[in-house]
Amino acid sequence: MRVIIVGGGIAGLSVAYFLERAAAEGRWHGEVLLIERERLLGGKITTVREDGFIVEGGPDSLLRAKLEGTSLLQDLGLEEELIFPQARTVYVLRRGRLHPIPEALLMLRPDPAAVWQARSLSWWGRLRALTEPWVPPRRGEGDESLAAFLRRRFGRAFAEGIAEPLMAGIHAGDPERLSMQALYPHLLALERNFGSIARGLRRGRSPGTSEAMFVSLRSGMGVLVERLAASLHRAHLVLGRMVIEIAPIPGEAPARYRVALDDGAILEADRVVLAVPAPEAARQIRAFAPSAAERLQEIPFASTAVITLAFRGDQIAHPLQGSGFLVPRGEPFPLTGCTWFSSKWPHRAPEGFVLLRAFLGWAGDPEAIAAEDPVLVQRATKALRPLLGLRGDPVRVWVHRWPQAMPQYTVGHLERLAAIERALRPFPGLLLVGASYRGVGIPDLIRQAHEVAKRLIDG
Ligand SMILES: Cc1cc2nc3c(=O)[nH]c(=O)nc-3n(C[C@H](O)[C@H](O)[C@H](O)COP(=O)(O)OP(=O)(O)OC[C@H]3O[C@@H](n4cnc5c(N)ncnc54)[C@H](O)[C@@H]3O)c2cc1C
Structure with a gap:
């Protein structure tokens, strides 16, 4: 059996990992081909390591309570990489002042x-x-x-x-x-x-407050991607190639699929796992499954940007004792929140420097990230200056934009998913996985990937 996985974010990589493990244990016999549009794996997991700074463009941590995440970290031998927040107080902005939220x-x-x-x-x-x-x-x-x-x-x-x-x-x-x-x-x-x-x-059994809710990785979340990729010895990874269309091969029962790449190559597969965001999945299957494509297209997405600013410690008056602050909708403030990144996590900035991670954009404000990078940097710095007592300009900046990247599970989402599943019933060899569907957090995606791999293994 040949399985083609489209997309090398955490969802696609995890499906490949679970199949690889089943193959190594003799529970599954098949071939895996993973096709990723970018030259780098990981999708939204993007760690930049520069001159002692460890910057996260996307996720910075994962929730501990959902055990699928921590158990994969263990399987990959990443326990020694685990780090816990060193500052946990979260503040909320109210009338221009920061107030701690009781734990x-x-x-x-x-x-x-x-x-x-x-x-x-x-x-x-x-x-x-x-x-x-x-x-x-x-x-x-x-x-x-x-x-x-x-x-x-x-x-x-x-x-x-x-x-x-x-x-x-x-x-x-x-x-x-x-x-x-x-x-x-x-x-x-x-x-x-x-x-x-x-x-x-x-x-009920609710978690105590003595334990941290989130964990991260010492060298950044990118280590998870690197370890997953390194564990794939049998799978073929094709990077820098985009899948443009999928089609069932006529006359074949059970259905097999033809997968067209942007370089003109046509591949054949018994099963196709679409581990790409819903609008991209819709584009690939529209020709033969238009009603599923239409429902996939109905899932809305929000655009955001993460602006990471490095300052020297002596440029900031605020003690930054906490993990950062959130901004309620009604506050007239251009950011949705800010993580005091080097206070929250150890090893994120060289001695004497501070990293701040400012968030821009939400579902109700599609224009928030429309401007050029320097404008976004200036907007973030200007907003934070009076609040944190910033002096001068940041010494380094990193801008990560996420246009139409955050899936919105709006009212009726579960019914929409049920309709998509019904519309895809004639194509049992086609499987969907990823943040657009049943959970956006890394552990949710690992869980979804595990379920998809199990379906593939069980035939
Ligand atoms: C700023 C930000 C902060 C976040 N913070 C956290 C956090 O702290 N903790 C947490 O748990 N989650 C967090 N999340 C959510 C989490 O990061 C995402 O939900 C998750 O990484 C999505 O994984 P995925 O595999 O579903 O999709 P993606 O990561 O989007 O991967 C999809 C992949 O498919 C590829 N692709 C697309 N089209 C094609 C094609 N046609 N052919 C081939 N390849 C294609 C893309 O290049 C991409 O690599 C955050 C997200 C963002 C944006």
């Missing part, structure tokens, strides 16, 4: 003491959040937006001032449009089963 609230655990310490909220806002256990659960089964859910349970002030920036920020999403069912089904289950999030978290 329990980072996990949306509305302990009374923690809610009371949330000084960015008014008295009334805090009192309203504390009434959550007495808010009756919602009737009805339909999907709901993140913003509607949070307002209903915790009140507007807590929703907009704390919970939304934490929960929608990761997706650069508009909380009024993001789907609860697709993104936070465990919170809906708590409401359903316990009548309240606070009560459910108290009764």
Whole structure:
């Protein structure tokens, strides 16, 4: 059996890895060909190492609670590379000032003491959040937006001032449009089963605050990609080639596929794994699966940019004791957040230097990253200058743009996925995997890849 994997981001690479492992253990006999458009593997995982700086263009960490991620790191022998945040306080911007978010609230655990310490909220806002256990659960089964859910349970002030920036920020999403069912089904289950999030978290086994929620890798997230690639001894990796079209080969049952590359090469495969973003998958299959392509195209994407700024320590007045700050929607501020990167993680900047990672752009603001790089750098520096007491210009900058790169799981996302699966039923050899579908975090993608590999192995 020949499997072609289109896309060498974490999703595609992980599928190749799980197939390779099954082949090495004699559980699967087949050939894997992975085709990646860029000359480098990793997709959104992009680590730059320059003169002692370790800069992340995309993800900087992964969630520990989802064990698929940490277990792959272990399998790849990356335990000695694991690093934990050395500063965990997250701040929120409110009327031009930074306020710490009490740690329990980072996990949306509305302990009374923690809610009371949330000084960015008014008295009334805090009192309203504390009434959550007495808010009756919602009737009805339909999907709901993140913003509607949070307002209903915790009140507007807590929703907009704390919970939304934490929960929608990761997706650069508009909380009024993001789907609860697709993104936070465990919170809906708590409401359903316990009548309240606070009560459910108290009764259930919720993680303690003594352990860090995220881990990273000493030499940067790129090590994960390098280790995955190095573990692929049997798979053929084709870099710098783009798949332009896929088509079932007529008259073959079960269906086999022809895969056309941009250099004119035509390859044949028994199975094709599309590990590319949904709009790209749609383009490749439109000719023979137009209704699946149409539904794939309906998944919206947001554009963002990560502006990393290096300063000498003596250029910054702020002590930067924390991991950074988030910006609620209503604040008149051009950034969506900023990570104090060299405070959050060890080994990120040479002695005497500081790295700041500023985020621009979200689903409601497609123009935010339209300007040229120097303009974006200036915008980020100007916004941070009064807040952090910056003097002079950054000594180094790195700009990473992510146009139309953050998938938005909007209300109805799960129904959309079900419709795509129905439309692809006549083509069982065609499999979709990646951040557009069932989870955007690295552990989610490793889990999806594992499921796809299992389907391939089970035939
Ligand atoms: C700024 C930013 C910060 C993030 N932070 C975190 C974080 O801290 N933690 C976390 O867990 N997640 C984070 N994420 C999310 C996570 O990084 C992504 O969801 C994940 O990396 C996506 O992986 P993927 O394999 O699905 O897609 P991609 O990484 O997009 O890979 C798809 C690959 O397909 C290739 N491709 C596309 N079209 C073709 C074609 N026609 N032919 C061949 N190849 C093609 C592309 O070049 C690309 O390499 C972040 C994302 C961004 C953008």
